[in-house]
Amino acid sequence: MGEFGIGQPVKRFEDKRLLSGNGRFQNDNNLLGQAHAYVLRSSHAHARILKLDLAAASAAPGVALILTGDDLVEAKLGAMGVPFQRKRPDGSPMFARAHLGLAQGTVRYVGEPIALVVAETLAQAKDAAELIDIDFEALQSVTDTADAAEGRIAVWPDCPDNISNLFEAGNKAAADAAFATAAHVVKRRYVISRVYAHFMEPRGAIGVWDPGEDRFTLYADVQYPHRVRQALATRIFKIPESKIRVIAGDVGGGFGTKGWQYPEHRLVLLAARKLRRPVKWTCERSEAIQADEHARDNVSEAELALDQDGTFLGLRVKTLANVGAYISSERNLLATFGNVGTLVGTYDIPAAYVGVYAVMANTNGTAPYRGAGRPEATYVIERLIDDAARELGFDRVELRSKNLIPPEKLPVKTALGLNYDCGDFPANQKKALEQADWAGFPKRRDEAKARGRLRGIGIANPIEKAAGPGQEFAEIRFHPSGNATLLMGSKNQGQGHETTFKQVLNEKLGLDPNVVQYIDGDTDRVAFGIGTNGSRSTVIGGSALWMAADKVIAKGKRIAAHLLEAADADIEFTDGNFAVAGTDRRISITDVAKASFQAARLPRDLEGGLYETGTFSPEDNTYPNGCHVCEVEIDPDTGALEIVRYVVIDDVGTVVNPIGLKGQIHGGVAQGLGQALMEEVVYDRESGQNLTGSFMDYAMPRADSMPYMEITSNPVPTKRNPLGAKGAGEAGTVGALPAIVNAVIDALAPLGVKSLDMPATPQRIWQAMRDARH
Ligand code: MCN
Numbered sequence: 001m002g003e004f005g006i007g008q009p010v011k012r013f014e015d016k017r018l019l020s021g022n023g024r025f026q027n028d029n030n031l032l033g034q035a036h037a038y039v040l041r042s043s044h045a046h047a048r049i050l051k052l053d054l055a056a057a058s059a060a061p062g063v064a065l066i067l068t069g070d071d072l073v074e075a076k077l078g079a080m081g082v083p084f085q086r087k088r089p090d091g092s093p094m095f096a097r098a099h100l101g102l103a104q105g106t107v108r109y110v111g112e113p114i115a116l117v118v119a120e121t122l123a124q125a126k127d128a129a130e131l132i133d134i135d136f137e138a139l140q141s142v143t144d145t146a147d148a149a150e151g152r153i154a155v156w157p158d159c160p161d162n163i164s165n166l167f168e169a170g171n172k173a174a175a176d177a178a179f180a181t182a183a184h185v186v187k188r189r190y191v192i193s194r195v196y197a198h199f200m201e202p203r204g205a206i207g208v209w210d211p212g213e214d215r216f217t218l219y220a221d222v223q224y225p226h227r228v229r230q231a232l233a234t235r236i237f238k239i240p241e242s243k244i245r246v247i248a249g250d251v252g253g254g255f256g257t258k259g260w261q262y263p264e265h266r267l268v269l270l271a272a273r274k275l276r277r278p279v280k281w282t283c284e285r286s287e288a289i290q291a292d293e294h295a296r297d298n299v300s301e302a303e304l305a306l307d308q309d310g311t312f313l314g315l316r317v318k319t320l321a322n323v324g325a326y327i328s329s330e331r332n333l334l335a336t337f338g339n340v341g342t343l344v345g346t347y348d349i350p351a352a353y354v355g356v357y358a359v360m361a362n363t364n365g366t367a368p369y370r371g372a373g374r375p376e377a378t379y380v381i382e383r384l385i386d387d388a389a390r391e392l393g394f395d396r397v398e399l400r401s402k403n404l405i406p407p408e409k410l411p412v413k414t415a416l417g418l419n420y421d422c423g424d425f426p427a428n429q430k431k432a433l434e435q436a437d438w439a440g441f442p443k444r445r446d447e448a449k450a451r452g453r454l455r456g457i458g459i460a461n462p463i464e465k466a467a468g469p470g471q472e473f474a475e476i477r478f479h480p481s482g483n484a485t486l487l488m489g490s491k492n493q494g495q496g497h498e499t500t501f502k503q504v505l506n507e508k509l510g511l512d513p514n515v516v517q518y519i520d521g522d523t524d525r526v527a528f529g530i531g532t533n534g535s536r537s538t539v540i541g542g543s544a545l546w547m548a549a550d551k552v553i554a555k556g557k558r559i560a561a562h563l564l565e566a567a568d569a570d571i572e573f574t575d576g577n578f579a580v581a582g583t584d585r586r587i588s589i590t591d592v593a594k595a596s597f598q599a600a601r602l603p604r605d606l607e608g609g610l611y612e613t614g615t616f617s618p619e620d621n622t623y624p625n626g627c628h629v630c631e632v633e634i635d636p637d638t639g640a641l642e643i644v645r646y647v648v649i650d651d652v653g654t655v656v657n658p659i660g661l662k663g664q665i666h667g668g669v670a671q672g673l674g675q676a677l678m679e680e681v682v683y684d685r686e687s688g689q690n691l692t693g694s695f696m697d698y699a700m701p702r703a704d705s706m707p708y709m710e711i712t713s714n715p716v717p718t719k720r721n722p723l724g725a726k727g728a729g730e731a732g733t734v735g736a737l738p739a740i741v742n743a744v745i746d747a748l749a750p751l752g753v754k755s756l757d758m759p760a761t762p763q764r765i766w767q768a769m770r771d772a773r774h
Pocket residue numbers: 252253254255256369370371493494495496497500532533534535536537538539652653654655656657658659660661664667725726727728729730
């Protein structure tokens with residue numbers, strides 16, 4: 001509808017506030033009388049704590065309180081824990097140990113929290129932490145995923161092989177049978193590096209306790225305020241949910257990894273209760289990579305079975321997924337298990353079997369991070385197809401075309417159990433090839449060669465499951481003067497929710513977005529919410545809003561009928577007006593809303609007021625898909641790489657905001673590019689120290705690392721929600737990882753390079769070229 005409806009390129013309403021320095025991020029919160037907290041963290045990857053003497057630290061100037069693991073036990077705090085069971089490979093129950101919040105006698109990764117020191121100033125808290133007298137007995141550590149899976153060094157004595165559990169998907173017997181008859185089998189090992197989100201705003205929290213109400217308030221930059229409240233109440237403090245309020249203001253990036261319940265939340269709340277004053281903790285940049293969950297870190301052995309002509313017959317994948325030293329909650333298992341389904345990609349693979357081994361190591365836990373398993377899965381299948389093409393002499397585009405699921409075969413249940421509903425995968429690929437001028441590539445490669453450059457091109461056909469079943473909430477609250485407040489259960493972290501949802505509201509009710517107030521992120525103001533992850537907000541939150549708007553229209557019709565002296569059934573609602581069908585008698589939604597607050601203007605049997613809610617849960621996932629083509633040039637002397645062209649065709653169903661969508665794809669590709677080319681969390685194999693603790697060692701992509709991107713939508717709306725939308729927030733990352741690495745290997749293939757693990761840094765590229773020559 002008009003300039004603000006669904007599909008319009010509306011500029012973000014929130015940007016005026018954010019770009020003029022008027023955002024309210026976590027660290028902008030300061031409360032009267034607050035004390036400051038500092039977390040003392042383990043400097044050892046694995047050690048027994050022999051002595052923890054607080055005497056000198058407690059006597060230091062300004063110190064108000066020091067909490068250790070014993071205080072959490074004494075306060076009878078619970079741990080998060082995993083609410084489901086899985087089995088280990090031998091059939092015994094899953095091994096999982098949750099972190100209580102502060103170390104309990106042994107530390108198992110560098111950065112593990114040991115004590116919370118609270119003082120009048122942050123400097124005093126830091127000084128006092130240095131006075132904590134602590135003796136460690138160092139133990140052997142293991143941080144590398146494959147090393148840990150060998151089980152020579154145990155993270156936990158009760159789990160000597162470090163295997164927490166095995167998750168299986170697909171049909172092993174069917175896959176084995178397919179491999180038995182195959183003309184060709186191509187087998188490869190792919191390493192998917194460990195990365196860390198590095199949000200613009202490191203995490204933070206302020207804990208408040210109100211002695212009058214015996215009630216906590218937590219200010220924290222979390223992605224799921226309501227779920228954090230529920231977890232703190234039911235799992236940690238074991239108090240009624242009504243005794244906790246969680247407030248998240250502007251969140252400076254979340255990317256999945258800021259997600260849920262971090263130990264510092266319970267620590268500042270407990271400290272606030274003990275001290276009867278607010279306690280503030282802000283993570284520092286160099287602390288963040290030690291304090292936060294990381295992501296990815298898999299080793300996959302993948303096998304593709306093909307017949308003589310290149311038709312795919314089967315897929316087998318064994319993945320070692322590093323989950324870290326603790327499995328504190330289901331989050332630490334989600335990325336590894338949740339999305340193995342997309343390993344078959346957009347291809348017709350009749351038989352598949354996947355086994356994911358959750359491996360424990362002396363590292364930070366891993367958790368969902370933009371794509372949460374789907375970039376890993378897509379990387380494996382798309383690289384495997386390229387490797388199969390190279391090994392067997394097929395053209396990689398023809399091999400893909402031959403095996404893509406055609407639209408007429410949809411809906412289909414894949415061999416890994418997902419129900420793909422709609423999309424046009426061959427059309428995505430065709431459009432991408434045209435847009436990227438794939439046919440003209442050989443000429444460009446020759447021209448680059450003449451300039452002394454290696455040029456390569458890569459392709460990937462990503463698909464992911466997004467916006468899966470699970471509820472989301474919306475409320476439209478009209479005021480007596482006729483305008484409205486919109487309250488949403490999913491929490492924005494930079495995706496532009498205010499704009500997106502105001503567009504949906506405008507489309508349905510015609511309300512002017514400039515006068516609609518937008519609220520999210522406060523559990524006392526918003527009735528319910530699950531939160532922003534799995535690219536679910538537009539689809540599920542938007543559909544909840546759609547439902548709430550339908551209820552507004554239904555009630556509005558009754559009020560309008562009364563005011564216009566017509567039958568309810570004769571009232572039509574279009575463009576923000578209720579009208580008697582076939583006449584020019586009409587009343588605007590604003591006037592109907594005003595009337596709803598005036599008892600004398602309402603039918604006797606109608607309840608007053610106009611505030612409606614919607615709670616939506618889809619029956620099944622949406623499957624955003626597309627095609628990425630990446631073209632690179634490499635300097636053979638230095639290994640330096642430049643992305644010279646990047647094309648994305650995306651299908652996210654109905655596009656709500658084309659600018660917002662492009663921004664999301666752009667950001668997603670940036671995160672995929674970062675992992676493919678430069679980012680990596682590196683641990684020292686001997687000591688277990690994190691060697692990438694600052695931006696001097698951990699390479700983040702910068703503006704000049706990014707290519708210009710040509711992003712075009714090829715929408716096939718889904719019937720699984722009233723908007724026809726599919727999730728979009730992670731799509732860019734899912735496609736970027738394989739498209740970029742495939743392009744790099746294509747550039748190097750003429751030199752005999754067959755494989756390269758990410759990140760494809762200049763050093764690694766140079767080394768691969770050198771190894772291939774010798
Ligand atoms: N959109 C659209 N049409 C669709 C779907 C989405 O126009 N059919 C646009 C809208 O502008 C919408 C945005 O894309 O606001 C993202 O929508 P959606 O796919 O619903 O994703 P969510 O809002 O649920 O965001 C979650 C997703 C995830 S899981 C990660 S991780 C991620 C991401 O979003 N983290 C982000 N994008 C991020 N962007 C920023 N700036 N910061 C993060 O932390």
